Amino acid sequence: MDYELTGEQREFRKSFRAFCDKEIAPRAREVDAKATFSFENHRHLADTGFFGMPFPEKYGGRQGSLLTCTLAWEELARACASTFLSCGVGSLLSGMSLHLFGTEDQKQNYLAKLIKGQRIGAFALSEPHCGSDTAALKTAARKEEGRYIIDGEKAFVTNGPVADFVVVFAVTDPSAAPGQRMSAFIVEKDLAGFSAGPSLEKLGARGCPVSDLTLKGCLVSENQLLGAEGEGFLCAEKAWGFGRLGFAAYSLGVGQACLEESIGYARKRQAFGRPIAHFQEVSFKIADMQMLVDTGRLLMYRAAWMMDRGLDARVDVSIAKLFASEAATWCAGNAVQIHGGHGFIKGYEVERLYRDAKLGEIGGGTSEMQRMGIARSLLGEGF
Amino acid sequence: MDFSFTDEQKAFKEQVLKFSQKELAPLAEEADWKGEFCWEAWRKMGAFGLLGLPYPEEYGGSGADVVTACLAGEAVAQGGAEGGLCLAWGAHTYLCGDTILKHGDEEQKRKYIPKISSGEWVGAFGLTEPGAGSDAASIRTTATRKGDYYLLNGTKMFITNGPIADVLVVLAITDKEKKAAGISAFIVEKGTPGYSVGRELKKMGVKASTTGELVFEDCPVPAQNILRKEGDGFLIALGTVEWDRSTLMAPFLGGLGYALEACVKYAKERVQFGRPIASFQAIQHKLADIKVTLEAVRLLIFRVAWLKDQGKFTNPVEAAAAKLFVGEFGMKAASDAVQIHGGYGLMHEYPVERIFRDAKLGAIGGGTSEIMRLIIARSIFAAGKPL
Numbered sequence: 040m041d042y043e044l045t046g047e048q049r050e051f052r053k054s055f056r057a058f059c060d061k062e063i064a065p066r067a068r069e070v071d072a073k074a075t076f077s078f079e080n081h082r083h084l085a086d087t088g089f090f091g092m093p094f095p096e097k098y099g100g101r102q103g104s105l106l107t108c109t110l111a112w113e114e115l116a117r118a119c120a121s122t123f124l125s126c127g128v129g130s131l132l133s134g135m136s137l138h139l140f141g142t143e144d145q146k147q148n149y150l151a152k153l154i155k156g157q158r159i160g161a162f163a164l165s166e167p168h169c170g171s172d173t174a175a176l177k178t179a180a181r182k183e184e185g186r187y188i189i190d191g192e193k194a195f196v197t198n199g200p201v202a203d204f205v206v207v208f209a210v211t212d213p214s215a216a217p218g219q220r221m222s223a224f225i226v227e228k229d230l231a232g233f234s235a236g237p238s239l240e241k242l243g244a245r246g247c248p249v250s251d252l253t254l255k256g257c258l259v260s261e262n263q264l265l266g267a268e269g270e271g272f273l274c275a276e277k278a279w280g281f282g283r284l285g286f287a288a289y290s291l292g293v294g295q296a297c298l299e300e301s302i303g304y305a306r307k308r309q310a311f312g313r314p315i316a317h318f319q320e321v322s323f324k325i326a327d328m329q330m331l332v333d334t335g336r337l338l339m340y341r342a343a344w345m346m347d348r349g350l351d352a353r354v355d356v357s358i359a360k361l362f363a364s365e366a367a368t369w370c371a372g373n374a375v376q377i378h379g380g381h382g383f384i385k386g387y388e389v390e391r392l393y394r395d396a397k398l399g400e401i402g403g404g405t406s407e408m409q410r411m412g413i414a415r416s417l418l419g420e421g422f
Numbered sequence: 423m424d425f426s427f428t429d430e431q432k433a434f435k436e437q438v439l440k441f442s443q444k445e446l447a448p449l450a451e452e453a454d455w456k457g458e459f460c461w462e463a464w465r466k467m468g469a470f471g472l473l474g475l476p477y478p479e480e481y482g483g484s485g486a487d488v489v490t491a492c493l494a495g496e497a498v499a500q501g502g503a504e505g506g507l508c509l510a511w512g513a514h515t516y517l518c519g520d521t522i523l524k525h526g527d528e529e530q531k532r533k534y535i536p537k538i539s540s541g542e543w544v545g546a547f548g549l550t551e552p553g554a555g556s557d558a559a560s561i562r563t564t565a566t567r568k569g570d571y572y573l574l575n576g577t578k579m580f581i582t583n584g585p586i587a588d589v590l591v592v593l594a595i596t597d598k599e600k601k602a603a604g605i606s607a608f609i610v611e612k613g614t615p616g617y618s619v620g621r622e623l624k625k626m627g628v629k630a631s632t633t634g635e636l637v638f639e640d641c642p643v644p645a646q647n648i649l650r651k652e653g654d655g656f657l658i659a660l661g662t663v664e665w666d667r668s669t670l671m672a673p674f675l676g677g678l679g680y681a682l683e684a685c686v687k688y689a690k691e692r693v694q695f696g697r698p699i700a701s702f703q704a705i706q707h708k709l710a711d712i713k714v715t716l717e718a719v720r721l722l723i724f725r726v727a728w729l730k731d732q733g734k735f736t737n738p739v740e741a742a743a744a745k746l747f748v749g750e751f752g753m754k755a756a757s758d759a760v761q762i763h764g765g766y767g768l769m770h771e772y773p774v775e776r777i778f779r780d781a782k783l784g785a786i787g788g789g790t791s792e793i794m795r796l797i798i799a800r801s802i803f804a805a806g807k808p809l
Contacts, residue, residue, distance in 0.1 A: 040489060041424040042725045106423060302802055316803050319795075326798035330743045337721040341425045358714050407703075413713050414706035417686050422700050 042337075044110070052110040058087055059118035067119040070246030071391050074238065076201045077246060080122045085156020089115070090130055093281075094138055098151040105281075105343040109288050113336075116292025117299075120395035121246030123292060128285040128402070129198040129247070133160030135278045136206045136223060140266030149204055149225060161202035162282075163193035163252055164275050170195075171408045173208075173275065174217040178254065180209035180224060187211075187264070189224065189232075189257040199235045199250035203228055206278075207254065208271045221271035225263045232257040243394030280356055283403045284346065287339040287359040290367035290399035291332060293392055297367070297374035298328040300388045304378055321377055328370045335363035354416045361409040364399030371396035425721070427493070435493040441470055442501025450504035453630035454776050459586055460630050463507050464541055472498070473515055474539025477523055481535035488727040492672040496723075499676025500683075502773065505780035506631030508673035509787075513582035513631070514538065516665035518545025521591050522609065525649040525658050530609060534589055546587035548578040548610075548636060549659055555580075556793045558593075558663075559602040559656060563638060565594035570645050572596070572608060574638040577620065584634030585622045588612045592638070593659055596652045605655035609647040616641030627779035660736060666788025667741035668726035674748045674784050675723055678716040681759040681777045685709055688763055688772075699762075708758040715755040722747050739801045746794035749785030756781035 044052070062083045070077050084090065092108045094100030116123035130153060137150040137160075152158040169175040178191025189209050196205065204227050211222040226233055236251040266274050302325060305316035315321045338359035345352035374389040375382035382389045400406045415422060427435075445466045453460040467473055476491045477483025486494070499508050519538040522530055522545075537543040554561045563576025574594055578584070590610045597604030610617060620635035649658055686709060689700035699705045722744035729737045759774040760767035767774050785791045 040426060040428075040724070040728050042728045044423060306803070316799075319792075319799075322799035322803065323792070323795040325802060326746075326795035329798055329802060330746050333743055334718045334722060334747055337725065338718060340423055341721060344423055344425055355717070358717050361710075362714050362718060407707070410707040410710035411703070413710035417682070417709050417713060418690065418700050418706070422690075422698075422706070 048107055048110060051107060052114065055087075055111045056114045056117075058083075059114050063115065063122055064118040067121075067246075067388075068386070068391065070119060070121050072385075074240070074245040076125060076198075076248045077122060080119065081126055081159070082156060084115075084122075084126050089126065090134070090156060091154035093131070094134060094150065094154060098146055099154040104347045105284065106340060106347055109284065109339055109343045112285055112288035113292045113295065113339075116289045117296045118292075119246070120289060120293050120392075120398075121244045123289055124244045124247035124398070124402075125198055125201075128282055128289065129162070130160055131285050132162035132197075132278045132282050133204070133206045135281045136162065136265060136274050137225075139277055140223065140270065140274050142262075144262070145225060145265065158203040159198055159201050161196050161198040161205040162278065163196045163199070163205050163207045165194045165196075167192055167194045167251070171404055173272065174220075176208065176210055176221060178207070178209040179213075180211050180222060180259075182211070185261055187224065187259050187261070189226070189254045189259060191254050193252040193254070195239075195249055196235075196252050197247060197249055199252055200238045200248040202235070205252065206265060206274075207252075208275055209254075211268050211271075215269060218272045219269040221275075222268045223265040223271045223274045224259050225265050226254070226257060226259060230257050230259070242397060243391075244398050245394075279403060280346070280353060283356045283360045284339065284342060286399055286403040287335070287342070287356070287363040289402075290360070290363040290396070291335050291339060293396045293399065294328065294332045294335065294363065294367040294370040297370040297389060297392050297396070298325065298332055300392070301325050301328065301374045301377045304381075315377070324373045324377060328373065331366035331370060335359065335366045338362050354413055357404075357409040357412050360399075360403060361406055361413070364396075365406060367396045367399050427489070431490050431493055434490060435497045438470075438472070438494045438497035439501045442498045442503050445470075446498065446504075446507065447502030450502055450507075450773075450776070451771070453504045453507065455770065457624060457629040459510065459632050460504070460507060463503070464510070464544075467498075467507075467511060468541025473511065473541040474519070474535075475515065476520060477535055477539050481523070481531060482539035483535070488669065488730040489724060491669055492723055492727040495669055495672025496676040496679070499673035500679040501676070502680055503673075504628075504630045505673065505677060505776065505783070506628040508676075509628045509670070509783070510544075510583050510631040512665065512670035512673070513547055514541075514545040516669050517547035517582075517662055518587075518589065518591050520665065521547065521607070521649070521658060521662045524661065525607070525654070526609070529646070530649070534609065538589070543588035544583050544586050546581050546583035546590045547662060548581050548584070548590050548592040549663075550578065550580050552577055552579045552635075556790055558659060559605070561593060561595065561605065563592070563594040564598075565596050565606060565608060565643070567596070567645070568642070571642040572645060572648070574608070574610070574616070574641040574643055576638050578636040578638075580623070581634050581636050582631055584636050585619045585632040590636075591649065591662075593655050596655075600653060602656040603653050605659070606652045607649040607655040607658045608643050609649065610641070610643055614641050614643065626782065627776075628783050629779075660738075663788055664726075664730075664736055664738070664741050667745035667794075668723060668730065670788060671719075671723050671744055671748050671784070674752050674781070675716065675719045677777050677780060678712065678719060678752065678755055681756065681774050682709070682712045682716060684773055685712065685759050685762045688766070692764075705762055708762055712755045712758055715751045718751065719744075719748055738797050742789075742794040742797040745784075745789060746791050746798070749791045749794070752781050752784045
């Protein structure tokens with residue numbers, strides 16, 4: 040047993056925080072206000088080796104443990120949740136799919152370039168009519184003369200408008216069991232019939248472009264099949280295991296930022312002749328924030344640690360994601376409350392954090408889906 | 423980081439769990455109903471070696487580390503033991519015994535620890551007073567030096583094991599001018615003239631533990647019974663109440679596990695509208711929430727235990743986070759557990775009814791949730807930066 044990070048991990052977190060404070064955080068407000076992807080942030084992150092953190096050295100990665108990755112993820116989300124959603128979760132989902140299911144050629148062509156920051160990846164699973172219920176997917180890939188013809192619509196695709204390639208999930212065998220119906224494909228942005236819709240206007244994480252995708256008679260070769268035919272569901276499940284851990288980090292970063300903003304404001308803001316930090320209604324809310332963020336972090340670390348050891352961590356990742364996301368929205372709501380009128384005004388960090396927090400309870404499977412999964416693990420088959 | 427337990431720790435937990443299920447759980451309902459201390463369960467725990475778990479072998483203990491001690495606390499409650507028994511155990515082994523072990527001189531340790539370890543003597547810890555709860559530095563009990571004795575005068579309140587204790591650690595003022603630095607800790611034995619149990623108090627939960635008001639009237643305590651030296655009492659108490667916020671919380675973790683198991687079983691068996699209620703999402707999601715709370719509590723408690731094993735004597739912020747979480751989320755989980763059971767959840771024969779009443783202690787005993795928030799907030803605003 041050991042409840043502390045190693046000296047190396049603490050050092051890494053410190054230096055990564057310094058990097059984020061210097062290069063990422065100053066642009067956070069603008070990224071949100073303009074609701075555009077920051078290629079500058081993307082380049083800075085590529086230069087630090089961020090994209091390669093969990094991937095093998097062979098492709099330019101750092102082969103770090105997931106536990107160490109979560110440290111960087113949380114810091115990036117703390118500095119700019121939008122950027123983390125694009126460059127963290129978005130890249131992780133496409134990158135992990137390639138890492139786990141790609142051929143050597145695919146890894147060299149896509150993963151290595153993603154790690155270098157030369158290509159941006161996206162991951163397209165949800166459709167306009169289905170999110171968590173992946174068995175209802177309609178996008179189809181028909182095989183004809185050694186090629187696949189993909190037709191369908193994808194929804195809420197993170198990085199959709201800026202992606203150079205997209206991992207697309209499509210049904211290849213409608214008659215197979217639900218877990219074997221779909222396959223994953225790598226689709227390049229300039230493929231005929233492929234188009235990304237306009238960036239959707241969103242409540243929060245506005246600087247992360249999200250769009251619908253349309254695939255009309257897209258012809259892709261067998262070489263673009265990711266994993267074997269019928270392995271799409273498996274690929275999506277595995278990638279989302281990492282994605283959920285990423286969302287736990289997203290929420291913890293937002294929660295931590297709310298905590299820090301609240302501490303700073305409570306110290307400065309005077310009311311009735313003293314800083315509002317002196318009032319228990321304020322300082323106790325801040326104590327609760329710290330307790331929640333601290334607890335969420337323990338849950339996330341344990342889930343990452345289990346995944347690093349190759350243990351089945353599906354339930355633990357769900358627990359971490361569920362707890363951290365609800366903790367973050369609580370922290371954000373109370374951070375705005377502590378800021379009073381200022382918290383409601385654009386320009387105060389907490390106004391943005393409040394909007395950013397909500398995604399944690401929805402992306403990567405809603406809180407309801409996490410609870411369903413956790414309950415199933417308790418009840419066993421048949422429920 | 424490493425969140426694993428050793429094989430030895432896991433095997434020990436399993437052993438304690440079986441012991442609790444077989445020997446302690448059958449005694450729980452009656453003890454709770456009567457609100458009486460269960461000597462049968464107590465003796466069994468002593469014989470099993472639980473009462474002296476963390477003490478070195480030379481004092482009759484098992485030399486267990488804090489992590490192992492917390493596993494035992496979890497297992498006893500998870501097996502179905504009554505909450506008051508767990509509380510009595512905590513007050514005896516940690517608040518009283520461990521305080522003597524940590525701060526006593528060799529003679530004091532030789533005299534008291536083996537008897538506490540076997541359970542032959544019951545221990546208690548007397549800090550709280552009718553007018554001094556969260557504000558522990560405001561105690562009014564005095565200890566006035568008279569030759570080879572200190573004369574104790576005052577009243578102690580809500581003292582777990584007080585009515586049955588053979589030996590107590592009592593906090594009293596030796597120098598009023600110095601405030602907290604003028605508080606000292608004494609070992610007081612039952613039968614000392616001038617010491618009496620005022621009344622035994624009846625409680626909402628953890629009912630099989632005895633709780634008393636203790637009265638000291640010119641009670642002569644031998645000078646050699648002081649722990650460390652005059653003025654060290656408050657610091658000693660700070661270290662002691664940290665047990666309240668860690669080891670004594672382990673049974674709440676076990677209680678959650680016990681309740682969750684009962685809920686899963688009930689939800690699968692109970693049929694409404696033609697199907698088990700476990701198939702309804704409203705029930706499933708409550709089960710999930712209890713599970714989330716349980717896993718969070720586990721990590722928070724074992725973090726404090728691990729820190730203590732690393733030799734960090736006080737870990738106030740981590741302990742406060744654990745205690746605050748157990749108090750607040752534990753109540754919610756216990757409430758959900760009753761709700762899942764519907765009408766049966768209100769009935770005494772279902773264990774969740776007891777767990778619900780016991781859970782409230784988590785937000786009050788050993789420092790209220792508000793005090794835990796105060797500790798965390800002070801650490802933030804005094805140190806100038808968050809953790």
